[in-house]
Amino acid sequence: MPVKKEAWPEGTPAWVDLMAPDFAAAKAFYTGVFGWEFSESGEEFGYYAVASVDGEPVAGIGPVQGPDGPPPAWTTYVAVEDAEAAAARVAAAGGTVFAPPMKIGDFGTMAFAVDPTGCLFGLWQSGQHTGVNRYNEQGSLAWNEAMTGDYLAGKEFYATVFGYTYTEIGDERFSYSTVELDGRTVGGIGTAAEVGEGVPPHWRTYFAVDDLDGTIATVVELGGAVVVAPFDTPFGRMAAVSGVAGEVFLLNEVTPQAGAATPG
Known part of the structure; x- marks a missing residue:
């Protein structure tokens, strides 16, 4: 763990x-x-x-x-x-x-x-608080990504400020890169427009779950909603949901065979 x-x-x-x-x-x-x-x-x-x-x-x-x-x-x-x-x-x-x-x-x-x-x-x-201590398991942080208003400008900005390098994994349908620091994959970067029409630029948060379908059922039962239905990726099944105030976050069910997305 x-x-x-x-x-x-x-x-x-x-x-x-x-x-x-x-x-x-x-x-x-x-x-x-x-x-x-x-x-x-x-x-x-x-x-x-x-x-x-x-x-x-x-x-x-x-x-x-x-x-x-x-x-x-x-x-x-x-x-x-x-x-x-x-x-x-x-x-x-x-x-x-x-x-x-x-x-x-x-x-x-x-x-x-x-x-x-x-x-x-x-x-x-x-200082005394160093950030997340537990990650990549049930109920903890699994991934962060910047969904920018301008893909190339965003990449240039974060490279300048934090020294990021990038590995392009998108295709003709969407622009997306993983973000690396000293050879470690620490996040991703894409464009907000490809998330949905009218979606503003934002950083997205993913939480790891053991049971995606069960977690979605709990989200809905407790007053949240499904924003994007479950979909398959090389990194496990994912879905976008919202909380009781409308805040959007993503769920990532990571399979044992898939490489877990790590925050660092």
Whole structure:
């Protein structure tokens, strides 16, 4: 069972979280779907809750702060060694840092940015909190990908900021590359337009499940919905679903024969 307690190498998608308009409903939903257990912070940290599987952090959920927040969505945080330096690289490469680096107690330092094509993402400089500890198994992070507004511009931006290299695996029907860091596959990049008409640029989050059909049934039973019906890939069966607030995420049922997509 993959467990990593050390900080993830710079450029690796290292954490995901959701700001929920109905905090209690979101926690109940994901507890039912994935069996997550939550450790909730106090007022100082906005009652942010860390979800765990077998005692190891896998994701975070917090209540929306204020009435004018963005639509609910899972946010991907990329590990950095120095948040200030990474934010400067983002700006120099044409991105926008709309929430500058901010220290979160002893847990670490975060910032929020938008790439030049419109994808929002976070930066995370580890302190006591190093990101996901458990991954690629039931209820934990399996994959992250940037679905950009401009494929070539997106690839150039992330290569400049994080040193990504790419392996093209798309074809004439769609553009898609795996993302590599020092020979490790850490994610993917494609285009939002090929996900669906009118879909804005965004980073997508995949969670691993042992039983895709059973998990989908639970999602629907608990108030979520199926966005894209199950489909087969070389990396296992997948589906896109939404939570109780409409936030979209993907499920990945990885077979023993298929290579699991790893966050690092």
